[in-house]
Amino acid sequence: MIELQGVHKAFGPKRVLNGIDLTVPTGESMVIIGGSGTGKSVLIKCILGLIRHDAGQILLDGEDVTKAERDAFLARFGMLFQGGALFDSLTVWQNVAFRLLRGSLKRPKDEAREIAIEKLRRVGLKPDVADLFPAELSGGMQKRVGLARAIAAEPEIIFFDEPTTGLDPIMSGVINDLIREIVVEMGATAMTITHDMTSVRAIADKVAMLHDGVIQWTGPVSQLDESGDPYLDQFIHGRAEGPIEAVR
Amino acid sequence: MSVLAPIAGIGRSTMAILAAIGRVAIYAASAVSHIFRPPFYIREFGQALLYIGYFSLPVVGMTALFTGGALALQIYAGGARFNAESVVPSIVAIGMVRELGPVLGGLMVAGRVAASIAAEIGTMKVTEQIDALVTLSTHPMKYLTVPRVLAATLAMPVLAAVGDVIGIMGGFLVGVTRLDFNSYAYLKNTVDFLESWDVVSGLIKASVFGFIVATMGCYHGMNSGRGAQGVGRATTNAVVSASVLILAANFLLTEMFFAQ
Numbered sequence: 136m137i138e139l140q141g142v143h144k145a146f147g148p149k150r151v152l153n154g155i156d157l158t159v160p161t162g163e164s165m166v167i168i169g170g171s172g173t174g175k176s177v178l179i180k181c182i183l184g185l186i187r188h189d190a191g192q193i194l195l196d197g198e199d200v201t202k203a204e205r206d207a208f209l210a211r212f213g214m215l216f217q218g219g220a221l222f223d224s225l226t227v228w229q230n231v232a233f234r235l236l237r238g239s240l241k242r243p244k245d246e247a248r249e250i251a252i253e254k255l256r257r258v259g260l261k262p263d264v265a266d267l268f269p270a271e272l273s274g275g276m277q278k279r280v281g282l283a284r285a286i287a288a289e290p291e292i293i294f295f296d297e298p299t300t301g302l303d304p305i306m307s308g309v310i311n312d313l314i315r316e317i318v319v320e321m322g323a324t325a326m327t328i329t330h331d332m333t334s335v336r337a338i339a340d341k342v343a344m345l346h347d348g349v350i351q352w353t354g355p356v357s358q359l360d361e362s363g364d365p366y367l368d369q370f371i372h373g374r375a376e377g378p379i380e381a382v383r
Numbered sequence: 384m385s386v387l388a389p390i391a392g393i394g395r396s397t398m399a400i401l402a403a404i405g406r407v408a409i410y411a412a413s414a415v416s417h418i419f420r421p422p423f424y425i426r427e428f429g430q431a432l433l434y435i436g437y438f439s440l441p442v443v444g445m446t447a448l449f450t451g452g453a454l455a456l457q458i459y460a461g462g463a464r465f466n467a468e469s470v471v472p473s474i475v476a477i478g479m480v481r482e483l484g485p486v487l488g489g490l491m492v493a494g495r496v497a498a499s500i501a502a503e504i505g506t507m508k509v510t511e512q513i514d515a516l517v518t519l520s521t522h523p524m525k526y527l528t529v530p531r532v533l534a535a536t537l538a539m540p541v542l543a544a545v546g547d548v549i550g551i552m553g554g555f556l557v558g559v560t561r562l563d564f565n566s567y568a569y570l571k572n573t574v575d576f577l578e579s580w581d582v583v584s585g586l587i588k589a590s591v592f593g594f595i596v597a598t599m600g601c602y603h604g605m606n607s608g609r610g611a612q613g614v615g616r617a618t619t620n621a622v623v624s625a626s627v628l629i630l631a632a633n634f635l636l637t638e639m640f641f642a643q
């Protein structure tokens with residue numbers, strides 16, 4: 136279980152997170168929605184310890200994440216970055232199998248490659264991309280390789296930062312199904328950031344909306360349409376008029 | 384208040400410079416401490432050695448060749464003023480081996496290697512690849528910095544040694560073809576007057592310069608600002624700071640080694 140209590144983060148004078156309270160129970164799929172630039176990526180990076188939050192507490196299974204033993208802590212996580220963040224000096228399969236080629240999860244090269252190819256297939260990529268370099272792939276393909284890398288070591292907790300942005304509708308469907316599958320089959324806890332309402336409905340157990348540095352609304356996906364929250368309504372219907380200013 | 388404003392400005396920039404020196408020193412110390420602690424990334428070290436060492440050979444070789452030649456001409460012209468043309472071989476050798484081989488080689492490698500390390504790591508930083516490394520339980524200091532710093536520290540003396548030989552050869556070629564030196568006498572003169580400490584001190588310097596180059600490249604890359612502009616600035620800062628530090632370190636080491 137991931138618990139955030141009063142988490143604050145500012146960059147210089149710019150206050151991005153302003154007291155976030157959020158609980159993600161084990162085995163659930165939480166989707167974070169919110170306008171771009173509201174701090175969704177920052178929130179996830181704070182949980183992973185990539186960015187140090189200024190105040191508040193982040194607990195994983197009751198333990199403060201800033202005090203956890205880093206290697207053991209990170210080994211439980213998989214993360215898909217918003218831009219893919221593939222290593223350009225390594226081939227696609229070496230990217231996917233990165234964790235399996237070194238460190239505590241190290242295994243023989245052939246086996247690591249086989250696992251990588253299997254994961255690539257799960258995200259809808261053919262084995263012949265395995266030996267290409269990331270720069271030779273389209274943006275959408277890079278995203279899917281990033282996804283394959285995030286799930287390669289079968290982590291308990293997976294973060295997806297905009298997994299379907301830049302993909303065509305069919306591939307988005309494939310990825311949505313995959314994320315759902317990972318949560319159901321592997322029993323993983325998932326936190327997904329997205330703007331795509333089809334995605335939200337396909338993968339969420341619960342939804343949280345981030346606005347103005349706080350969780351504006353949170354609840355099960357079934358209550359999304361009858362929340363009565365003007366901010367949420369404006370967001371899910373994509374209206375220009377409403378309490379959220381279009382110019383930010 | 385306005386009277387004190389310039390002084391406050393001086394104070395502020397002094398503080399900023401001291402803080403920057405502190406950060407670099409901490410970074411360098413941390414890099415050194417990580418060299419001796421596992422895990423070790425052998426493959427990355429090999430690649431760094433190839434890139435920093437082997438592929439720098441042409442640049443360092445050319446620099447040494449032309450510098451050795453020019454040095455011979457200058458010393459001949461200078462020596463002629465007091466009938467001491469015969470010192471050309473020994474002064475060329477000592478000049479190359481003690482000073483110009485390591486320093487010019489170091490500066491050329493700073494331009495080539497510090498820039499490319501800063502650009503590569505800076506790009507990794509702005510495209511979240513460094514964050515991705517961390518989430519994949521890999522320490523960026525061990526995976527990116529240590530292989531490069533170690534490779535540069537070990538490769539630079541070898542490059543300098545090659546540069547020394549080529550530089551002396553440059554002087555020899557000019558001496559024999561343009562200055563009417565007897566080729567046997569030139570070589571004998573070189574060998575007779577060169578002491579092993581001349582060579583060794585130069586190689587130690589080179590090693591320090593290699594450390595400086597890679598450390599500055601990695602430091603500025605890791606602290607790159609956001610976007611393409613951030614990477615550009617990191618690259619410039621890496622080359623400028625590495626070059627200045629090389630010259631400063633050269634002075635200090637020379638003082639340490641040779642001051643009476």
Ligand SMILES: Nc1ncnc2c1ncn2[C@@H]1O[C@H](COP(=O)(O)OP(=O)(O)O)[C@@H](O)[C@H]1O
Pocket residue numbers: 146151169170171172173174175176177178
């Ligand atoms: N490392 C950083 N340094 C300074 N500002 C940052 C940094 N990371 C994010 N920000 C700022 O924080 C805000 C939220 O960013 P982000 O979390 O990426 O938004 P999004 O919700 O679209 O993912 C943005 O205004 C961004 O400029």
Ligand SMILES: [Mg+2]
Pocket residue numbers: 175176177217296
């Ligand atoms: Mg984002």
